[in-house]
Amino acid sequence: MRCADATFHARDYDLAATLNSGQAFRWREVEGAWENVIADRWVRLTQERDVIRAQTGQSAKGWRWLDDYLQTDVNLAAILKSFPKDEPMRNAICACRGLRLLRQDPWECLIAFICSSSKQIVQIQQILITLCERYGQPVQTPPGHPPAFAFPTPERLAARAETELRSCRMGFRAPYVRTAAIEVASGNLRFEDLAHLPIEAARERLMRLPGVGLKIADCVLLFSGMHPRAFPMDVWIKRALCRLYFRRVRASESRLRKFSATYFGPWAGYAQQYLFHYMRLHHR
DNA sequence: CTCCAGGCGCCTT
DNA sequence: AAGGCGCATGGA
Numbered sequence: 001m002r003c004a005d006a007t008f009h010a011r012d013y014d015l016a017a018t019l020n021s022g023q024a025f026r027w028r029e030v031e032g033a034w035e036n037v038i039a040d041r042w043v044r045l046t047q048e049r050d051v052i053r054a055q056t057g058q059s060a061k062g063w064r065w066l067d068d069y070l071q072t073d074v075n076l077a078a079i080l081k082s083f084p085k086d087e088p089m090r091n092a093i094c095a096c097r098g099l100r101l102l103r104q105d106p107w108e109c110l111i112a113f114i115c116s117s118s119k120q121i122v123q124i125q126q127i128l129i130t131l132c133e134r135y136g137q138p139v140q141t142p143p144g145h146p147p148a149f150a151f152p153t154p155e156r157l158a159a160r161a162e163t164e165l166r167s168c169r170m171g172f173r174a175p176y177v178r179t180a181a182i183e184v185a186s187g188n189l190r191f192e193d194l195a196h197l198p199i200e201a202a203r204e205r206l207m208r209l210p211g212v213g214l215k216i217a218d219c220v221l222l223f224s225g226m227h228p229r230a231f232p233m234d235v236w237i238k239r240a241l242c243r244l245y246f247r248r249v250r251a252s253e254s255r256l257r258k259f260s261a262t263y264f265g266p267w268a269g270y271a272q273q274y275l276f277h278y279m280r281l282h283h284r
Numbered sequence: 285c286t287c288c289a290g291g292c293g294c295c296t297t
Numbered sequence: 298a299a300g301g302c303g304c305a306t307g308g309a
Contacts, residue, residue, distance in 0.1 A: 116291080119291090119306085122308085123307065169305085170305080210293085211292065212292085213292050214292095216291070234290035235289090
């Protein structure tokens with residue numbers, strides 16, 4: 001089995017910011033490169049200016065899967081143009097130049113964000129690493145490289161007892177993860193359907209899962225590329241909206257929701273990511 | 285030691 | 298509609 005190697009021309013793409021902007025939790029920075037497993041392929045990415053270089057652990061038949069994940073073909077300039085032309089957005093665009101949204105596997109997204117509730121990013125990463133090491137399929141890595149694992153299938157997680165999942169340090173989220181796995185494995189919840197539903201119906205369907213509220217539902221719909229208007233509202237975004245658009249007035253949740261549902265336009269989720277990342281940069 | 289984390293769900297006003 | 302609290306777990 002030979003390793004494959006390719007380069008992509010990616011204009012206006014900040015790989016580091018994108019992989020480290022809280023939308024995906026499994027990327028690891030190793031000596032200036034980014035490593036992860038996408039579906040069942042280990043991959044290492046590096047960037048130099050407008051060129052992204054990719055290496056995989058096995059001979060890959062084409063690179064469509066990676067293009068799709070990285071969304072290298074989307075016209076970022078057109079998306080940025082659709083944002084409202086106010087000062088906060090201008091500042092965010094300026095500070096986050098090249099930030100992108102990925103298109104991730106909705107199943108992995110769902111579990112990752114169920115685990116994210118009331119957790120810090122480092123701890124979310126730890127839970128996911130444990131899940132993959134215990135229940136994920138090993139994947140091909142380059143010679144001498146430590147083993148890597150795919151994200152566990154719904155079937156594998158559905159077969160685990162709640163107490164066993166708890167021992168992955170996910171605490172009270174264990175029954176949520178288990179139920180989600182059972183729903184997906186049984187075919188009761190089909191992600192293909194969610195993409196074709198109107199966003200409100202897709203949200204409702206996801207929120208029928210225990211442990212999935214509006215915020216997590218929107219994370220899944222946005223970060224798996226199903227609904228670009230999805231607008232995950234966490235504490236940081238609420239703070240940002242209050243401060244930037246309501247002049248420190250403590251706006252109510254429903255007020256913020258109505259505002260964000262219309263104000264940011266058809267790519268509201270993208271705008272949300274820019275505001276979120278901008279807040280994180282600014283707050284350090 | 286206490287506090288709280290990219291929430292959710294359930295219980296009160 | 299809006300506020301409070303418990304839920305596990307671990308790091309500051």
